[in-house]
Amino acid sequence: MGEREHLNGAITQILREIKRCYQCGTCVSSCPVAKHEGRYNPRRILRRAQLENLEPLIGSDVIWLCTTCYTCVDRCPQSVGAANLILELRRMSVRGRKLPEGFIKIIEELKKDGYIYPIDSINRRRERMGLPPIVVGKKEEFEKILEGII
Numbered sequence: 001m002g003e004r005e006h007l008n009g010a011i012t013q014i015l016r017e018i019k020r021c022y023q024c025g026t027c028v029s030s031c032p033v034a035k036h037e038g039r040y041n042p043r044r045i046l047r048r049a050q051l052e053n054l055e056p057l058i059g060s061d062v063i064w065l066c067t068t069c070y071t072c073v074d075r076c077p078q079s080v081g082a083a084n085l086i087l088e089l090r091r092m093s094v095r096g097r098k099l100p101e102g103f104i105k106i107i108e109e110l111k112k113d114g115y116i117y118p119i120d121s122i123n124r125r126r127e128r129m130g131l132p133p134i135v136v137g138k139k140e141e142f143e144k145i146l147e148g149i150i
């Protein structure tokens with residue numbers, strides 16, 4: 001099975017599962033992110049997905065706020081929760097190259113040096129302190145993993 005088919009299959013299965021959600025709101029009241037971030041509401045994300053209104057969610061920065069703690073799944077009376085749906089929306093966002101700007105910068109850094117932050121300035125500081133430079137990471141491996149994503 002190709003990756004596209006796998007993705008389509010995964011979202012189709014999740015869309016089927018989330019039909020069990022009856023919008024009780026237990027996931028929102030249990031979610032550690034929703035407690036602190038008013039824009040984040042897993043019940044609302046589920047509702048949108050139930051209505052198959054996925055487009056505004058793909059590429060939205062809101063889906064990256066989830067910590068994937070799975071509390072919503074553990075406490076859901078219908079064994080649904082939002083975590084699996086959100087992970088799938090993230091995969092779809094990555095495949096559609098609709099990532100938050102900060103993530104794109106991190107990926108570019110990984111491909112450049114194998115680190116998630118620029119090492120040039122750190123190495124200059126280390127040199128001034130008489131310390132050896134940070135060794136460039138295994139960027140070829142990251143390039144391979146990230147191939148086709150960005």
Ligand code: SF4
Nearest residue numbers: 021024025027076081
């Ligand atoms: S996912 Fe579960 S906890 Fe959340 S609103 Fe739906 S039924 Fe309630």
Ligand code: SF4
Nearest residue numbers: 031066067069070072
């Ligand atoms: S997995 Fe995400 S949506 Fe669910 S409770 Fe944790 S942070 Fe909230």
